[in-house]
Amino acid sequence: MAEFMPTYQPTKVFKDRRELKEVDYRALYRFSKVNVEWISNHFLGETEEYRGGALSNIERMRVFLRYVGDPGFQIGIGEAIGVHQSTASRTVSNVITRIVRKSSIWIRFPTTCEDLYNAKNEWQEKFNFPSAIGAIDCTHIPILNPFIHANEYVNRKNFASINVQATCNSNEEFTSVDVSWPGSVHDSRIWKNSDI
Incomplete structure (x- = not known):
């Protein structure tokens, strides 16, 4: 019976890719x-x-x-x-x-004595900031409110977010990034629990 039935092969249709100036x-x-x-x-x-x-x-x-x-x-x-x-x-x-x-090629926190010494020298030379090895800050990245533990992700500004801690060197390059905390967590708690 199958040999008498016509076979249907759908034609693939691809969208036109747009080239840009x-x-x-x-x-x-x-x-x-x-x-x-x-x-x-x-x-x-x-x-x-x-x-x-x-x-x-x-x-x-x-x-x-x-x-x-x-x-x-x-x-x-x-x-x-x-x-x-x-x-x-x-x-x-x-x-x-x-x-x-x-x-790991691009995001590396200074760990060896030589790396720490070089980081301190760069901050001193560029910004006259002695003994610094990096700058640290946290920021909130907005997300859709998750279904599980939704209240933990609502931050103090009343929107769902992930609290991201990042450090950078004197060249404004990231040296560490931690994206494992929900928005309700305070920056100081992230700092105390970080590997930095």
């Missing part, structure tokens, strides 16, 4: 086109997938940068770039994973 890159991605290409090569390497309508690594980085630079709905990001929402979701998740794998 170089002047639009900074407004949309907060980086120049050259920098987006460098970041893409550094974190994602060579394009691994060439089948059908697969995104190049530069396109994947554009989706990610657009999402983190102007958080919104993945549908809107996908529509602006020319991909489906599910592709935008998978792309953001994949790129974050790849960046986190290399985070």
